[in-house]
Amino acid sequence: MTTFDTKVTRTYSQDDIQQILHLAIARQADDNNKEFSYEQLLEIAGELEISIDTLKQAEQDWLEQHGEMLQRRAFNAHRQGRFKKRVGKYAIVNVFLLSLNLLGGGGLSWSLYILLCSVFAVGLDAWNTFQIKGEEYELAFQRWRRKHQVTKFFNTAVSKWLKAWRI
Known part of the structure; x- marks a missing residue:
């Protein structure tokens, strides 16, 4: 019985190659904190026959994307901090009103309606704060x-002006 060596020609799209190489580089690194030098990046690009101009443009694009990602993280942290402050304010006001209602005698009555409205307001605020997709989020981020x-x-400008006046 004869066996025929059949070579299957494999073809990959650019996206497939990108994902395969990404996984291979991730597996090659012993730990996640391993860093590569710029020279190593140039060497890898050379082996893949990527021109220096293309590499520099890709690096510039990456820096812009990375910068925006960091800004989005800062924006989300800002929104979450603002939300925590508002929840604290709602809590203080509601505890005060609940105490006032209890001390006024007759148990809890009118303060429960205020508490219910506050809980509803906090829920809406939480929805807006933690919703990080959509047009409204993008507009808030851009502002x-x-x-x-x-x-x-x-x-x-003020720092430069003050520095100039000190001299």
């Missing part, structure tokens, strides 16, 4: 980002 860019610009 926050512009505000921080303007603040950073003015802080830099």
Whole structure:
């Protein structure tokens, strides 16, 4: 009985190659904190026949994406911190009103309605705070980002102005 060596030609899309290489690099690294130097990045790109210009453009794109990801994390942390403050305020006001209602005699009556409205308001606030997809989130992020860019610009300008006056 003869066996025929049949070679199956495998073809991969660019996306498939990207995912395979990503997995291979991740497995090759002994631990997740292993870092590669820029020279190693150039060497890998050279072996894959990626031009330096293409690599530099990809690195620039990555830096922009990474920067935006960090800004989104900061924005989400800002929103969550603001939410925690509002929940604290709701809690203080409601505890005060519940205590006032209890001390006024007759048990809890009118303060329960206020508590119910507050719980509803906190629920809506939580929904808006932790909803990180959609047009409303993007608009809020863009407003926050512009505000921080303007603040950073003015802080830099004032710092330079003050530094110039010190000399």
